[in-house]
Every structure is written in C-alpha cells, then in structure tokens.
Amino acid sequence: DAGVIQSPRHEVTEMGQEVTLRCKPISGHDYLFWYRQTMMRGLELLIYFNNNVPIDDSGMPEDRFSAKMPNASFSTLKIQPSEPRDSAVYFCASSLGAGGNNEQFFGPGTRLTVL
Amino acid sequence: GENVEQHPSTLSVQEGDSAVIKCTYSDSASNYFPWYKQELGKRPQLIIDIRSNVGEKKDQRIAVTLNKTAKHFSLHITETQPEDSAVYFCAAPYLTNAGKSTFGDGTTLTVKP
Numbered sequence: 732d733a734g735v736i737q738s739p740r741h742e743v744t745e746m747g748q749e750v751t752l753r754c755k756p757i758s759g760h761d762y763l764f765w766y767r768q769t770m771m772r773g774l775e776l777l778i779y780f781n782n783n784v785p786i787d788d789s790g791m792p793e794d795r796f797s798a799k800m801p802n803a804s805f806s807t808l809k810i811q812p813s814e815p816r817d818s819a820v821y822f823c824a825s826s827l828g829a830g831g832n833n834e835q836f837f838g839p840g841t842r843l844t845v846l
Numbered sequence: 847g848e849n850v851e852q853h854p855s856t857l858s859v860q861e862g863d864s865a866v867i868k869c870t871y872s873d874s875a876s877n878y879f880p881w882y883k884q885e886l887g888k889r890p891q892l893i894i895d896i897r898s899n900v901g902e903k904k905d906q907r908i909a910v911t912l913n914k915t916a917k918h919f920s921l922h923i924t925e926t927q928p929e930d931s932a933v934y935f936c937a938a939p940y941l942t943n944a945g946k947s948t949f950g951d952g953t954t955l956t957v958k959p
Contacts, residue, residue, distance in 0.1 A: 762945070774890070774935065774949045786945055822889060831939030831947045832878040837889040 735838035737823050743844045749811040752841045754823030755804055762830050765798055765808050766822040779830060780806065813845045849873055849941045852950025859926050860958050867953045869936035870918040879919045881910060882935045890935060894921070926957045
C-alpha cells in the first residue's frame, strides 16, 4: 500500500484565494483525520470522519474551513477565503478502527503558505 | 477537553545516554497509549504503543512503560544515537470520545554526538 496520499505537497497562495487540500486514505481504513500543525499551536485536530461521515468538527477554526469525504477513498479540506494565519502544515491521517484506540497513519502533509 | 500533559518540552542528551519522556493522562478508562516520532520536515510516525493490559513493552532500544494507578506512561530510549533527534509526541484517547486522540505538545530531543 502506498500509505496516505496528500496533494499538493506545497501550496503558496495569496490572501483571499480558495485553497483545496486533498487526501487519499489507506484502503480499508474507516477513520480519516485532518490535522493542522504550527509551531505555536502544535498538532491540532480539525475534523474527523468515520465511514465517510463527519463525526467531530469542533476543531475547525471558523466557517472559512470546510471538509468533505464523498467516498471512502477521498477527502478534501477547503479554506475559503484563505488568510495569512492559515499558513501551516496540514496532515491527513487514517486509521483502522477508532483513532483513539489504534495507530494513526499520517500522510506527508501539505505545507500551505498564504501571503 | 485536553487530557494529556507531556514533559519535558525539550531534552538534550549526549550520544549513548538514555532519554526519558513522560506523559500523564486524566481518563482512567483510557486503554491505548502510542508514541509518535516526527523528524524535521517529515510526518509523525508510530514508533511504539502500549495497551492498558500490560505494564511495559520493548522494541530494541525503545520501551514504553505504563503506570495505570498514577495515570502516566513514559518513553525510554537507550543508547541514543544522533538519528534519534526528533520531536516525540505521546497520545491518548480523547476524554469521552475514543474516536479521536489527544496529542501531547511534543518533546524535542537532541542527541549530541
């Protein structure tokens, strides 16, 4: 298995633009997580899905952020409009079984820079 | 809410010495405790985990110990090498919701040659 796949790996955009990050989880995994990592705030969980259904989006910072999982092999995280404070590394992760009780496999991350 | 505390935040050791990182958790029902290693510019990756039915687990130079009474677990790295330099995160099931984890704030380990 190729592991969790994320695209793009790097994204540089200007304030106000829409940004879409993509993730393909490991085949067969039923949980998918979106994290944001910054020096100041560490590793933050934004949202997670179970069997393609959003379960907990309490970590989504504001309405500018949205996430979807239209099928078991694809998820997107969208920021519209983007702001400089959204600059961070965004990780997607997946697990077989509940994330609190099983290993989470992280993708390589997307480094987002908003100018 | 947040239920994991990790210490120290930074740790510097000489090559060959041991390193210990500790995490405390608040939910006595927690039963899964992983440790992730994140090298600079890379993704977090699991290096060892332990479930609450055992007190210790070893894998070559790394080990994890669990004290359920005191609600803490520790990562032990022996005979440290420069390639052990990284950020280490502990995690535990989120309080009242095991669907997700709470991660510690991370420990930056530097192994000096």
